[in-house]
Amino acid sequence: MSEPILSIRGLTKTYKGGIRALDKVDLDIRAGEIFALLGPNGAGKTTLIGAVCGLVRPTGGTMTAFGHDLARDWRAARARIGLVPQELATDMFETVWRAVTYSQGLFGKPYDAARLEEILKSLSLWDKKDAQIRALSGGMKRRVLIAKALAHDPELLFLDEPTAGVDVELRKGMWQQIAALKERGVTIILTTHYIEEAEEMADRVGIIRSGRILMVDEKHAMMERLGTTEAVIDLAAPLAALPPDIAAFPVELGEGGRRLIYRGGSAGEGGGRAEVAQLTQALTRAGIAYTTLDIHDSSLEDIFVGLLGEGEPA
Amino acid sequence: MHFNLRSALSIYRREMSRAFRTAFQSILSPVLTTSLYFVVFGSVIGARMEPIGGVPYGAFIIPGLLMLTLLGETTSNASFGIYMPRFTGTIYELLSAPVGVAETLAGFVGAAATKGLILAAIILGTATFFVDYQIAHPIFAALYIMLVAASFALFGFILGIWADSFEKLGIIPLLILTPLTFLGGTFYSIRDLPAPWDAVALANPIAFLVSGLRWTFYGTSDVPIAVSLGLTLGFLVLCVVIIAVIFRTGWRLRE
Ligand SMILES: Nc1ncnc2c1ncn2[C@@H]1O[C@H](COP(=O)(O)OP(=O)(O)O)[C@@H](O)[C@H]1O
Numbered sequence A: 001m002s003e004p005i006l007s008i009r010g011l012t013k014t015y016k017g018g019i020r021a022l023d024k025v026d027l028d029i030r031a032g033e034i035f036a037l038l039g040p041n042g043a044g045k046t047t048l049i050g051a052v053c054g055l056v057r058p059t060g061g062t063m064t065a066f067g068h069d070l071a072r073d074w075r076a077a078r079a080r081i082g083l084v085p086q087e088l089a090t091d092m093f094e095t096v097w098r099a100v101t102y103s104q105g106l107f108g109k110p111y112d113a114a115r116l117e118e119i120l121k122s123l124s125l126w127d128k129k130d131a132q133i134r135a136l137s138g139g140m141k142r143r144v145l146i147a148k149a150l151a152h153d154p155e156l157l158f159l160d161e162p163t164a165g166v167d168v169e170l171r172k173g174m175w176q177q178i179a180a181l182k183e184r185g186v187t188i189i190l191t192t193h194y195i196e197e198a199e200e201m202a203d204r205v206g207i208i209r210s211g212r213i214l215m216v217d218e219k220h221a222m223m224e225r226l227g228t229t230e231a232v233i234d235l236a237a238p239l240a241a242l243p244p245d246i247a248a249f250p251v252e253l254g255e256g257g258r259r260l261i262y263r264g265g266s267a268g269e270g271g272g273r274a275e276v277a278q279l280t281q282a283l284t285r286a287g288i289a290y291t292t293l294d295i296h297d298s299s300l301e302d303i304f305v306g307l308l309g310e311g312e313p314a
Numbered sequence B: 001m002h003f004n005l006r007s008a009l010s011i012y013r014r015e016m017s018r019a020f021r022t023a024f025q026s027i028l029s030p031v032l033t034t035s036l037y038f039v040v041f042g043s044v045i046g047a048r049m050e051p052i053g054g055v056p057y058g059a060f061i062i063p064g065l066l067m068l069t070l071l072g073e074t075t076s077n078a079s080f081g082i083y084m085p086r087f088t089g090t091i092y093e094l095l096s097a098p099v100g101v102a103e104t105l106a107g108f109v110g111a112a113a114t115k116g117l118i119l120a121a122i123i124l125g126t127a128t129f130f131v132d133y134q135i136a137h138p139i140f141a142a143l144y145i146m147l148v149a150a151s152f153a154l155f156g157f158i159l160g161i162w163a164d165s166f167e168k169l170g171i172i173p174l175l176i177l178t179p180l181t182f183l184g185g186t187f188y189s190i191r192d193l194p195a196p197w198d199a200v201a202l203a204n205p206i207a208f209l210v211s212g213l214r215w216t217f218y219g220t221s222d223v224p225i226a227v228s229l230g231l232t233l234g235f236l237v238l239c240v241v242i243i244a245v246i247f248r249t250g251w252r253l254r255e
């Protein structure tokens, strides 16, 4: 496999006051991927991004981007990195056009009006180019921040909670825009606490909590590894106990013997669903009638809840 | 040593456009203040005053008045320039850019020096309506004004990083700069003060600035020009060193 575009080793950050926001984080980001950093509020996502982008001084660890050590060759690395912050921090009195022009120059790029026009058009901001930023809606301000981050054509783009507080329609639009960036070859690291977003967008997902990365994997592999199928079978008549043929399956009785619950297999592969099919045949052979059957594969959300529930820190 | 000229120019242009956005206020306020001083001190009181060191009183006070406005405007402008991005969060962009202390200062301080020259031109233009005066060393005057503007832009920059509230931002110009400029020989020559006040007055660094600028105007000064120049340069270097340390340690900039 090719060199990672970003490589983080043992990254630790302890804020004044003693909060350990990052705890020996190791992470490799592959060129061209969309990586979703998923975790609840306060997990350390923004701190992690800040450490890479130069907003936060790490307490320990090393970071390498494009082969440059970020502590030493930060100039070379930063020229190729873009950041869209979580907070809507904009210069309210600036016009959109001036704001993106400034960003392009600040990152050392020659003035390129055609490129800026292209960026603004791709974000549906072209007709607002002469508007003052304070006159724009929240969703537009977020897009201005994206346009500013794109003005120097970064190869690695950080999006910190790009859809926080954005309504469903706009969120879908944002996903399309992010997908279009990936098409152009931009590597994207986004943070989110919406599972749906990670599930929809990401190639790989990293789950972070209390400053630790709990797991990093391909989204599909993660779902296969941890995902399960759940089937809820409502029985025509209550069962006192499970016949041995049925008890051989990963099932349990609920609702006073009226409901049979199956949990097993692995989602995505169809293993669980195939086993549920066998289970229904076994029920028929044993003469157990059922009225309804509800089956579903667990989502990233269930995986996430399961992981976060494990070993809560004292 | 890297220097990203485009980045520095971007910062410079932005600082200039920020000034032009409030151009009305930036021009009107010094014009009005200076006019008032000239009406009161230059024309009314000045008419009853003896010339000082051969310079008519109305002309004598021009360098001091210029210094008064220049120090106040430059300091507060530069401190706002860096405080506001910290306050609103837009500083993230500067901190994440391939930009170091050199580009940042070149942009901010270069703009401050330019604005200082424009301000000086406005004040001197206004002064011609009230008094007759001639500048003995115009090139030195321009250079000295730029030097002072750059120094106090750096000072304001430090102030804007240090301040964590709007009160703190306003307090140094109000409580320190304005009184020291008033007492620093704007309206009188320090040499005319009775002992021991002439010596006490020289403990005020701004007296050296006023004196230095007066030398470029009229060729006479309370203290030798070399001393004024040396002190101003020393102050500039001190501010640069402090800012370099701030950038290195990330104090008040990076968490
Ligand atoms: N500037 C700061 N000073 C002190 N603690 C901070 C600071 N910023 C964040 N923290 C703390 O660090 C932890 C991680 O925060 P953050 O990185 O913002 O998490 P996330 O982005 O995942 O919500 C939290 O406990 C937060 O309170």
Ligand SMILES: [Mg+2]
Pocket (backbone or CB within 6 Å): A042, A045, A046, A047, A086, A160, A161
């Ligand atoms: Mg965050």
